[in-house]
Amino acid sequence: MDAFTPDETSDKKKLTLIESLAWREANGVDDVLKWTPPEVIQKYVSYGQIGYDKFDCPLYISLQGRIDYRGILQSVTRKEYMKFHNYNQEKMMHDMREECLRTGKNVAYQSSMIVDVEGLAMRQIVCKSAVDVGTEAAKVNVLNYPDIVRRIFVINAPKLFTVIYNILKPFVAQETQAKMRIFGCNEEEWKAALLEEIDADQLPAFYGGTMVDPDGDPKCPSKFNFGGEVPHSYYLSNSAPVAKDYMATINIGAGGSKKLQYKIDVANSILRWEFMTEGGDIGFRVYYKSSDKDTDDLVPLSRIESHLIMEEGEFICANPDVVMFDNTFSLLRSKKLRYHIVVDPPVSARVKHGAPDDLYGRWAL
Numbered sequence: 001m002d003a004f005t006p007d008e009t010s011d012k013k014k015l016t017l018i019e020s021l022a023w024r025e026a027n028g029v030d031d032v033l034k035w036t037p038p039e040v041i042q043k044y045v046s047y048g049q050i051g052y053d054k055f056d057c058p059l060y061i062s063l064q065g066r067i068d069y070r071g072i073l074q075s076v077t078r079k080e081y082m083k084f085h086n087y088n089q090e091k092m093m094h095d096m097r098e099e100c101l102r103t104g105k106n107v108a109y110q111s112s113m114i115v116d117v118e119g120l121a122m123r124q125i126v127c128k129s130a131v132d133v134g135t136e137a138a139k140v141n142v143l144n145y146p147d148i149v150r151r152i153f154v155i156n157a158p159k160l161f162t163v164i165y166n167i168l169k170p171f172v173a174q175e176t177q178a179k180m181r182i183f184g185c186n187e188e189e190w191k192a193a194l195l196e197e198i199d200a201d202q203l204p205a206f207y208g209g210t211m212v213d214p215d216g217d218p219k220c221p222s223k224f225n226f227g228g229e230v231p232h233s234y235y236l237s238n239s240a241p242v243a244k245d246y247m248a249t250i251n252i253g254a255g256g257s258k259k260l261q262y263k264i265d266v267a268n269s270i271l272r273w274e275f276m277t278e279g280g281d282i283g284f285r286v287y288y289k290s291s292d293k294d295t296d297d298l299v300p301l302s303r304i305e306s307h308l309i310m311e312e313g314e315f316i317c318a319n320p321d322v323v324m325f326d327n328t329f330s331l332l333r334s335k336k337l338r339y340h341i342v343v344d345p346p347v348s349a350r351v352k353h354g355a356p357d358d359l360y361g362r363w364a365l
Contacts, residue, residue, distance in 0.1 A: 020144045032087045033094065040075040040234040041084050044068060048224025049095070051202030051211065053112045056105035057150045058095055059202060060112070063227050065119035065156065069130035071230025074309055078133060085137045089145050096148075110150035114194065114207065118156035118185070122299050125163055126313035128272070142173050151197060154182040155190040155207075163316070232308070241276040241310040243338040252282070253334045257326045264317055266345040271321055272314040275339035277306045282335050283326030284311070288319040301326060 024030055046063040053059050073081060096109045124130060154161070161182075169177065183190035191208030203209025205218035213222045243249075252258050262271060271286065285301035298321065304311050327335050 016143070023140075023144060027083070027086060029086050029090060032083060032090050035083065035087060037084045037087060038076050038080060040072065040230060041081075043225060044072060044227055044230050045084070046225055046227035047088065050114075050204060050220060050223045051198070053151070053198045053202070055110075055112075055150060055197070056099075056103065058092070058099065058106075058111045059114070059198060060092070061114040061116065061204075061207075061224055063116045063118070063224075065117040065121075066227035067124075068228065068230045069124055069133075070127050070309075071234070073127075073129040073133065075230055075234040075236060077236075078129070081133055082136060082140070085133075085140065089141070089148075093145070093148065108147075108150075110148055112151040112197070113149065113153070115152060115154045116156055117154060117158070117161055120158055120161060122160055122163075123302055123313075125160060126299055126315050128274075128312040128314050131314065138172050141176075146173065147175060149176055149179055152176070152180045153190065153194060154180060155194075156185050157182055158185070166316070235309070240278070240307060243276060244274075244340065247275075247338040247340045250337050250339075251334055252325055252327045252337055255328055255331050256334075257283075257324060257328055258337070259325075260323045260341065262321050262323065262341065262343050264320055264343060267318045268316055268346045269318075270314050270344045270346070271317050271323075271341070272344060273323065273339065273341045274310060274312045275306055275325075275337060275341075276310050277338070278336040279333055280307050280330065280335060281305045282307075282337065283324075283329065285324045285326065286315060286321055287324070288317070288321050295322075303329070 044067070046067055047060065048062075049058050049060050051059050076084075092111055093109065096106060096111060100106050100109065165182075181193060183193065187208075194203060194208055198209070200209040201211060204211045204220040204223075206220070211220055212218050213220050219226075250258060264271075275282075275284075281303045283301050284299070284304045284306075285297065286299035287295045287297045290296045298315055298317060299313070301324070323341060325337055325339075327333075
């Protein structure tokens with residue numbers, strides 16, 4: 001970490017404040033609480049306050065594993081989603097300020113958060129638009145909402161959670177990283193950890209506390225929504241996606257598949273893809289061969305409605321990867337596939353070697 005003299009530190013803080021005030025003005029943040037978020041966000045983004053922790057900090061919960069970010073970002077613009085992010089941050093600051101004035105407690109203006117990632121799917125993790133807004137939101141928090149978090153509990157984290165965390169980690173302040181406690185799916189372990197810092201009557205019974213809804217529901221859905229898949233009726237455009245000029249075209253026959261292999265010359269390179277289909281959905285999978293017989297999935301096979309929405313995603317990889325488009329489930333209908341797939345080296349390698357953001361290598365199997 002760079003060392004600053006007291007005067008340099010003061011100047012740096014002044015500059016940060018000036019930049020933050022300019023950002024607030026440019027994004028209308030001072031008036032954002034007068035705004036009403038779109039219905040699809042209110043219904044399908046899981047978030048809400050459930051009580052207070054033992055340090056008098058408001059306690060929020062979000063079922064991140066159940067949020068359909070693909071659907072959300074097909075239903076609102078990126079600008080609207082970021083406005084919602086700012087809305088939540090300002091609402092949190094407002095609530096903390098009001099509670100502090102009422103009780104004289106929590107003068108540090110900090111909050112705690114439970115992030116439940118049960119159900120987190122690789123398809124959501126590799127969604128480019130979701131990763132983009134996630135990194136942008138992390139940057140906004142570092143620059144404009146520093147040190148408002150006392151504790152973040154991440155629970156029910158599957159192994160693949162480390163993928164998205166490693167993507168966002170460079171944009172999360174070290175102070176915030178130090179406040180995170182990450183737990184797997186051992187309920188006894190994370191429930192005990194929650195109760196160390198949260199009184200039982202401030203925690204839903206489903207999460208180890210005693211709080212229930214008036215109807216006895218232990219999950220307390222009256223305090224926050226549970227997310228879920230966004231219906232297509234909310235999508236901004238229900239017309240077919242339009243192919244881009246740089247896309248290649250192949251036909252995949254009824255009952256057939258197509259495999260493309262990509263060389264990874266530099267570890268931690270980024271495999272990026274975008275594709276669409278005509279004639280219906282298509283199966284999509286990314287894997288590598290760990291031996292002559294065995295394969296390991298990076299993105300497990302799933303059917304993608306790429307005839308309705310342009311599919312975009314990316315994944316950090318270290319081995320030669322195979323991208324497979326699968327139409328074996330469709331015995332009567334062939335599919336026209338338009339796609340663009342590239343392998344970008346890590347940023348450090350591109351800077352060092354002057355390599356362009358283009359394809360390193362590809363051949364059909």
